[in-house]
Amino acid sequence: MLPVIDKPAIQYVVEESVTVGLTDILMVTGRNKRSLEDHFDRNLEIEETLARRGDEAQLLRVRESSDLVSLHYVRQGAAKGVGHAVLCAQPHVGNEPFAVLLGDDLIDPRDRLLDRMIAVQERCGGSVVALMEVDPRDIHLYGCAAVAPTGEADVVRITGLVEKPGPGEAPSTFAVIGRFVLHPGIFDVIRGTGPGRGGEIQLTDALDSLSRSRTAHAPVHGVLFSGRRYDTGDRADYLRTIVRLACERGDLGPDFRAWLAAFVSHDFHETR
Numbered sequence: 001m002l003p004v005i006d007k008p009a010i011q012y013v014v015e016e017s018v019t020v021g022l023t024d025i026l027m028v029t030g031r032n033k034r035s036l037e038d039h040f041d042r043n044l045e046i047e048e049t050l051a052r053r054g055d056e057a058q059l060l061r062v063r064e065s066s067d068l069v070s071l072h073y074v075r076q077g078a079a080k081g082v083g084h085a086v087l088c089a090q091p092h093v094g095n096e097p098f099a100v101l102l103g104d105d106l107i108d109p110r111d112r113l114l115d116r117m118i119a120v121q122e123r124c125g126g127s128v129v130a131l132m133e134v135d136p137r138d139i140h141l142y143g144c145a146a147v148a149p150t151g152e153a154d155v156v157r158i159t160g161l162v163e164k165p166g167p168g169e170a171p172s173t174f175a176v177i178g179r180f181v182l183h184p185g186i187f188d189v190i191r192g193t194g195p196g197r198g199g200e201i202q203l204t205d206a207l208d209s210l211s212r213s214r215t216a217h218a219p220v221h222g223v224l225f226s227g228r229r230y231d232t233g234d235r236a237d238y239l240r241t242i243v244r245l246a247c248e249r250g251d252l253g254p255d256f257r258a259w260l261a262a263f264v265s266h267d268f269h270e271t272r
Contacts, residue, residue: 025149080199102178104233130179142175143204
């Protein structure tokens, strides 16, 4: 629910799903996350007030979040890791491929990453993971993929995964970011995956097992992403995200860019 300008981060993620035609969404939540449900629910009192005032523009904005998709919720119960959170979705997902979008990773809507991942999964089967090349000094912060080339420049075959590798353990500089398109066979693999890094059930550990198997649930492919990604889970990147998006907004950008330029060139130096 962290605000990114005038919407919570989770709404950007839901809107990304809608743009690729995914309109049945399950949110895996936990304790003290009721605000998520409230945000996407109707607020009839506010809507009635705005309707009486004739404020159609604001009324449309209030209704926007509740009209986006069909939303469902399940409680994870205990924070046992992303793998366990995915497993909580099995009764809703059933036996079909599904997408997992982590709420602190925002992908710029101009960069159609999820579209590409769905197309690769439909053609190749198995599961598809989003990968992004990062500075070698930062790879320990991510899941890291060992990869083999395919016939497509932006698609690789994943041959192994390491969650937050220690010094000398990283097989590449390709980091797993928060987008997955998964074969339903992943549920059985997660069920057989024990706690890993941090004592949690890691989705990357389950995908690592899947990438090394020869079952019908394999293979695991990676889509190499080089577009605009915003990590709201990192304080500095969260601030950069707000500045970038505000600068690009038609309603905010011109005035905000002018203020920012003046602050950086004059005000900031005077306060140091």
